[in-house]
Amino acid sequence: MTIVAFLAVCAGGAALGQLTQAFRRLGPVVAMAGLAAACAAALLIGPADGVTIGEVRLSGSAYASTFLAGAIAACLLLCLVGLGSGWSDRLVPAALAVFGGLGVALTATDAGVALTAAAAAAVTGAVVSVRSRTGGEKPDNRLSEARTLALLVGSLLFAAIAVSRPRWADQDSTVFALGFLGLGAALAVRSGAVPFHVPAANLGKRGPSMAPALLLVWIPAAIGLLAVSWSATTFDLRSDWLDVGATAVQFVAVATLILGATGALLHDDLTEVAVYSIVGDAGFILLALASRNDGAAEPARLWLLAFLAAKTGFVAWAAAVSHAFGSSDLGELRGWLRRTPILGLALVAIAVATLGWPGSPVYEARSKLIDLALPGWLGFVGAAAIALALACYGRLLLVGLLSPTEVVASASGERPRWAPALPDATPEAAAIATPGLAAATTAAPDAPASKPKRKTSRAAAAEPSPTTTALPPTSPPDDAATAPASGSPAGPALRGRLVLAWSMNGTLRVSAAVLAAAALSLALSFGGLGASDASRGGIPFDVAAHATPLPTPSPTPPSTPSPEPTLAPIASHNPRPSGSPGPSGSPNGSASPTRSSVPAPLPIQ
Amino acid sequence: MIELAAVAALAAVAGGVVAVTARNGRTVAFGLAVAFAAAPLAASPLPGQLSLFARIAGALLAADLLWVGTRVNAVRSEGSAIGFAAEAAVAATAFLIGLWIAPVKPLPGPVGEQAAGLALVALAVIPIVGRDVLRLGIGAALLALGLSLLREAWLGPAASFEQFAVAALLVAILGATSMLAAPVVERSSDAEFGRFEERETALSAVAGAASAGTVAAAAGPATGRGPSAESAQAGADYADDVPSAADAEIEVARPRPSPRSGSMVRRTRHPRDSEPRP
Numbered sequence: 001m002t003i004v005a006f007l008a009v010c011a012g013g014a015a016l017g018q019l020t021q022a023f024r025r026l027g028p029v030v031a032m033a034g035l036a037a038a039c040a041a042a043l044l045i046g047p048a049d050g051v052t053i054g055e056v057r058l059s060g061s062a063y064a065s066t067f068l069a070g071a072i073a074a075c076l077l078l079c080l081v082g083l084g085s086g087w088s089d090r091l092v093p094a095a096l097a098v099f100g101g102l103g104v105a106l107t108a109t110d111a112g113v114a115l116t117a118a119a120a121a122a123v124t125g126a127v128v129s130v131r132s133r134t135g136g137e138k139p140d141n142r143l144s145e146a147r148t149l150a151l152l153v154g155s156l157l158f159a160a161i162a163v164s165r166p167r168w169a170d171q172d173s174t175v176f177a178l179g180f181l182g183l184g185a186a187l188a189v190r191s192g193a194v195p196f197h198v199p200a201a202n203l204g205k206r207g208p209s210m211a212p213a214l215l216l217v218w219i220p221a222a223i224g225l226l227a228v229s230w231s232a233t234t235f236d237l238r239s240d241w242l243d244v245g246a247t248a249v250q251f252v253a254v255a256t257l258i259l260g261a262t263g264a265l266l267h268d269d270l271t272e273v274a275v276y277s278i279v280g281d282a283g284f285i286l287l288a289l290a291s292r293n294d295g296a297a298e299p300a301r302l303w304l305l306a307f308l309a310a311k312t313g314f315v316a317w318a319a320a321v322s323h324a325f326g327s328s329d330l331g332e333l334r335g336w337l338r339r340t341p342i343l344g345l346a347l348v349a350i351a352v353a354t355l356g357w358p359g360s361p362v363y364e365a366r367s368k369l370i371d372l373a374l375p376g377w378l379g380f381v382g383a384a385a386i387a388l389a390l391a392c393y394g395r396l397l398l399v400g401l402l403s404p405t406e407v408v409a410s411a412s413g414e415r416p417r418w419a420p421a422l423p424d425a426t427p428e429a430a431a432i433a434t435p436g437l438a439a440a441t442t443a444a445p446d447a448p449a450s451k452p453k454r455k456t457s458r459a460a461a462a463e464p465s466p467t468t469t470a471l472p473p474t475s476p477p478d479d480a481a482t483a484p485a486s487g488s489p490a491g492p493a494l495r496g497r498l499v500l501a502w503s504m505n506g507t508l509r510v511s512a513a514v515l516a517a518a519a520l521s522l523a524l525s526f527g528g529l530g531a532s533d534a535s536r537g538g539i540p541f542d543v544a545a546h547a548t549p550l551p552t553p554s555p556t557p558p559s560t561p562s563p564e565p566t567l568a569p570i571a572s573h574n575p576r577p578s579g580s581p582g583p584s585g586s587p588n589g590s591a592s593p594t595r596s597s598v599p600a601p602l603p604i605q
Numbered sequence: 606m607i608e609l610a611a612v613a614a615l616a617a618v619a620g621g622v623v624a625v626t627a628r629n630g631r632t633v634a635f636g637l638a639v640a641f642a643a644a645p646l647a648a649s650p651l652p653g654q655l656s657l658f659a660r661i662a663g664a665l666l667a668a669d670l671l672w673v674g675t676r677v678n679a680v681r682s683e684g685s686a687i688g689f690a691a692e693a694a695v696a697a698t699a700f701l702i703g704l705w706i707a708p709v710k711p712l713p714g715p716v717g718e719q720a721a722g723l724a725l726v727a728l729a730v731i732p733i734v735g736r737d738v739l740r741l742g743i744g745a746a747l748l749a750l751g752l753s754l755l756r757e758a759w760l761g762p763a764a765s766f767e768q769f770a771v772a773a774l775l776v777a778i779l780g781a782t783s784m785l786a787a788p789v790v791e792r793s794s795d796a797e798f799g800r801f802e803e804r805e806t807a808l809s810a811v812a813g814a815a816s817a818g819t820v821a822a823a824a825g826p827a828t829g830r831g832p833s834a835e836s837a838q839a840g841a842d843y844a845d846d847v848p849s850a851a852d853a854e855i856e857v858a859r860p861r862p863s864p865r866s867g868s869m870v871r872r873t874r875h876p877r878d879s880e881p882r883p
Contacts, residue, residue, distance in 0.1 A: 054656070054765030104770070112756060112763060116770040119749070123777040127784045142785045146738045149781060150745035153774070154733075157752035166709045166759035 002049045003058050003107055006041040006068070010100030013038055017093035028083060031092035035076045038099060042068035045107075047537070058107040059540035063301060066534040067106060067225065070305055070524055071218045072099055074312035077517040078213055081316040084510035085323030088210045090128045095214055097124045102222045109540045111230075115160035118226055119153050122190055122219045128211045129203055141206045144199035148189050151196075155186035156223070163234050176234065177241035183227040184249040184289055191220035191282035192275070193256040197263075200275050209271055209322065213315040216278045221308045224285035228300045229541045231289050246290050250374060253286035254381050261388030265395065270318040270328040277392060278311045280385065281354065284369050291373035297542065299365035301535040302527065306362045309521035310353040316517045317346055320510045325411045330399055332407045337400025339408055342511035344400055349518035351393040353525040355386055361532060362525040412507055613646035614721035617754070618696050621728045621747050625740070626692050628684040630675025633739075637746060638668035640725070641775055644750050645768065647718040648757050656768035663772025667746070667779040674783020675739070686735055692728060699727035714758035722758060725751030742782025749774055 013034025020030045042065055049060035075095050082088055101121025108114040129145040162179020187193070192200025200216055235242060260280025264273050284307070288300035322328035324340055337344040356363030370382040524531045616639060623636030641664030645652050652660070685692050703720025712719065725747045732744030753771045757763050763771070 054767070054769060056764045056766035101773075108766075110764060110767065112760075112767045113770050116753075116767060116774055120770065120774040120777045123745075123774065123781050126781045130785060142738050143736060143741070146741040146745070146782065146785050147733070149778070149785075150729075150733045150741055150748065153745050153778065154748045154752065157749055157756070161752065161756045161759060164756070164760050166713075167711070 001051065002041065002044045002046065003051055003060055003103065006038065006045060006103050007100050009034070009037045009041045010096045010103060014093045014096035014100065017096060021089040021093060027089065028079075028087055032076065032079055032083075034096055035072055035079060035092060038096060039069055039072040039076060042072055042099075042103075056108055056110045056113050057540075058104065059109060060107060061539050062530065062534040062537050064103075064106040064539045066530055067222070067305065067308075067539075068099060068103060070520070070529070070531075071102075071221070071308050071312075073520060074309050074517060075099075075213070075218070077513055077520065078210055078312055078316050078319075080513035081320055081510050081517070082210055084506045084513070085319045086209060088128065088208045091208070091210050091214065094125055094128045095218075097121070098214060098219060102218075105222060105226060106539050106541070111163050111541075112160045114226055114541050115156045115163075118223055119156040122152050122156075122223065123149055125214050125219050128214055129207050141199065141202035144202050148196070148199045151189045152186050155182040155189065158182040159186065159227075163230050165234075174241045177239070177245040180235045180242060180245045180289075181248065183223075183230070184245070184252070184286065187220060187223050187227055187282075187286060187289060188249075188252055188256075190215070190223060191285065192216055192279040193252050193282060193286060194259045194279070195252065195255075197256075197260070197276075197279055200279055201272065203275065205269070205272065209319045210315065212271070212275050212278060213312045216275065216282070217308050217311045217315070220282055220285065221304045224282075224288065225301065225304055225539065226541055227289045228285075228297055229539065231292050231296070235292050242292075246292060249286055249290040253283045253290055253373065254378065255283075256280060256286060257283035257381055257385045258388070261385055261392060264392045265388055268330040270322055270330060270333070273330070273392065273396070274311075274314050274318040277314060277389070280389070281307055281311065283385070284366060287369045287373035291369065293372045296369055296372045297538060298535050299368040301538065302361055302531060303365045303369065305531045305535065306353060306365070306521065306525035309517070309524045310350050313346065313350045313353070313514065313517035313521045316514045317343060317350060320507075320514045323510060324507045325408055327407050330396070332405050334399055334402040335404025335408045337397060338404055339411055340507065340511055342508070342515055344397065346511070346514045346518040347393065347396060349515070349522050351389070353518065353521035355389055356525060360525075361527040608649075608715075608717075609651075610647050610649045610715045611717045613643040614715075614717035614754075616640075616643035617647060617721045617750070618700055618724045618728075621725050621750075622689075622693050622696050624743055624747065625728055625732055626685040626689040630672050633675070633743065634668040634672035637671065637743065637779070638664050640664075640747070640750060641667060644721070644754055647715065647721055647754060648762055649715045649718070650762060652762065652768055653765055656765045659769050659772050663776050667776045670776065671742075671779045671783050674780075674787060685731065686740075687731055692731070695731070696724045696728050700724040709759045712758060713761035716758070718754050719758035722751045722754030725754065727751075739782060739786040742778060742786065745782070746775055746778045749778060 013031075017027070017031045017034055020027045045060040045065040045068070047061050051058050075092075079087075079092060082091070098121045101117050101124060104117035105114045105121065108117065126145050126149050129141055159179045159182035162175050162182065166175075189196045189199075192203075200212070203211055203215060235246075257280055260276050260278075260283060262280075263276035264280060267273050267276060284303055285300070288296045288303070318328065320343055321333065321336055321340065324343070325333055325336060327333060353362065356366070366386075367382055370379060374381060520529075523529050527535075618640075620636045620638070620640030620643060624633050624640060625636075627633045627636055642661045645657055645660040651657065687695075700720045700723065703723035704716055706719075729744040729748035729751060732740035733748065735741065735744075749771070753763075
């Protein structure tokens with residue numbers, strides 16, 4: 001029932017978030033509450049939980065729980081950052097709908113349901129790619145996003161056909177190669193791998209600042225998880241066509257690793273740096289698919305957890321820096337580290353969570369994926385990717401250490417500031433204590449404002465704003481006027497000061513949220529929070545892939561329920577550390593059904 | 606005797622042809638609704654009642670989303686890039702090929718379902734390679750429908766939950782399409798005066814060069830819901846609120862795109878009970 005509860009929370013949260021997104025105060029509250037509830041529901045999903053809906057079994061697993069909870073927690077932290085740096089109305093409803101779809105995809109044991117649900121989730125996420133612009137740019141990322149959507153849907157549904165193994169009249173290796181390429185194409189298109197990186201670049205340039213986290217991190221990670229589940233078993237055929245397909249995916253992965261990291265190194269806009277960094281690291285997911293080796297499953301799962309948390313943290317970091325200084329141009333951000341050291345610490349943590357060091361789980365996972373997926377002479381790719389990523393992060397930190405530019409110098413930074421002296425409950429304090437005016441003071445950071453507006457908001461925060469001082473002194477707010485009568489004359493003043501201090505330290509709050517996101521990514525990257533154990537188990541789709549449910553040769557009579565893939569035969573030897581030899585001697589623990597000429601009967605409960 | 610599955614397969618293809626060739630949102634939505642609702646009936650045996658209800662409800666919801674999206678946002682399409690006759694020919698050819706080939710032996714589903722699936726996939730190709738967001742979304746929906754038909758034809762009847770998933774996918778595709786195809790209201794704010802200037806911008810990438818003119822629309826106070834007089838910043842929180850008072854006064858002056866350009870003409874919002882003029 002926990003799975004049903006999770007799906008219900010996601011659906012309800014998405015609906016409520018959509019209904020309340022027009023309300024400026026209620027919308028974020030409902031959205032955050034929905035995310036928190038969804039995160040809690042995801043944590044409750046256990047390996048023993050399961051439900052059968054419409055002849056399809058949804059089974060819980062430790063990894064599905066960790067993956068969903070990690071992604072939702074990262075989304076929650078991203079929204080905390082967004083509360084201070086620019087709230088995106090569409091993000092949370094779309095994200096909750098996506099997480100609901102991914103919840104089905106990651107718990108379903110049927111290939112058709114899992115890949116169709118993943119496609120639906122990915123399509124739903126596309127709505128966050130559009131925003132109402134405040135500038136004069138032409139938001140032409142819609143066309144590229146619509147193309148991505150179409151390619152993704154086609155690729156995933158075709159792959160769903162191929163991996164379900166129809167009884168092809170001819171040799172089916174060609175179709176398997178096309179199915180393999182379909183999965184690879186879906187992954188590459190959605191994650192912005194190098195031949196398909198234009199939509200991702202457009203998203204970085206013209207889309208909402210938080211959108212890359214949903215579209216380029218969470219969704220590709222889930223699709224990658226599904227793809228890796230089938231990689232070792234269904235696509236472990238040694239045929240020329242499949243080898244060609246695997247080589248193509250390897251080529252794309254290597255190009256993505258190198259060129260993505262290079263793009264992150266060369267671009268000057270922080271959002272684009274984050275996007276290209278995400279694109280580059282998504283190459284490891286393609287490597288996991290290309291390896292077609294069961295031993296790649298466990299490191300791939302761990303890498304996916306690290307990827308989704310660390311890259312979400314990077315997106316949050318870029319949004320926070322852009323908000324703090326009113327600019328995302330690296331040329332204008334010289335000296336940012338001096339004004340926002342917490343963000344510097346967060347960036348270091350994100351870099352460590354992404355790259356690790358020799359012997360650390362995330363480093364070993366990356367190394368193993370390269371070893372398994374690429375021939376030996378291409379082993380330098382891993383070192384090159386690390387070097388380029390280090391150069392990218394080092395460049396950001398180095399720019400932050402230089403002498404501050406005027407933009408940075410005029411910013412408020414993270415240093416805590418307190419309310420100015422309020423001798424006797426001045427109208428300013430009273431006005432700040434008024435919710436509406438406090439909202440007006442903090443409205444600009446929340447709004448998707450352009451550069452001049454952010455500067456205006458900072459100026460408003462740095463000194464008493466004209467709005468507050470323009471209030472007539474004879475009209476204090478009700479609570480400020482009534483509080484002294486209750487016997488605590490210092491109450492309103494203190495509260496006013498606290499509220500003012502809270503509103504003046506928006507940068508500090510945002511930086512703290514980014515640091516929390518970086519800490520989450522560090523924990524997951526190093527196997528904490530159950531990530532290491534969960535990565536060994538996989539998702540029910542892995543079990544179904546190993547069981548390889550084959551289609552029944554004849555149509556099922558209408559009165560008879562369709563055959564249901566069962567987990568029972570697998571339960572005895574799964575979950576099992578990937579790569580360990582199974583009873584049959586094959587690496588995946590089962591006689592590879594793809595190599596058998598006679599299809600095995602489908603187990604029926 | 607005429608089988609229901611064969612009729613449904615033909616109806617699905619016919620709906621697809623109407624959807625990719627029609628020029629106004631209502632007809633496009635009708636064609637898609639017919640295609641989506643007829644597709645599950647092309648299976649043999651028929652899906653269960655609940656699955657059938659879910660598919661038909663999903664079809665109506667998806668078509669309604671597209672219709673509302675195109676009507677409220679005044680999105681119109683110039684129709685197929687190759688014309689009705691060519692689209693119909695493509696669909697008919699693919700349908701015949703689908704009747705003839707036998708990639709899976711024995712075929713678990715009806716051959717008409719396979720033919721309809723191939724025809725819908727073929728119909729989806731032209732819109733997907735175009736530059737019209739609305740057409741692209743329609744093509745993606747037809748592609749998904751065609752592949753789901755092929756899957757059922759090659760693998761046998763889908764499970765009930767898969768029918769739900771397919772319905773959800775189709776709704777998601779058309780819902781996302783209606784949002785992606787909506788015209789963008791660009792809003793530049795003047796922080797000092799608390800006034801917004803709105804412009805409806807033709808998207809060059811979406812609408813093609815012919816309709817890429819930017820239309821100056823209205824410059825007036827922001828919507829009454831936002832604190833427009835006091836704070837432009839707070840008003841910016843209502844970025845998705847489109848003022849309604851000024852909309853009726855907005856006039857569009859842009860060169861008409863040439864027909865068959867595969868482009869999409871957008872106009873400003875109209876009263877809800879009126880159709881956009883051609």
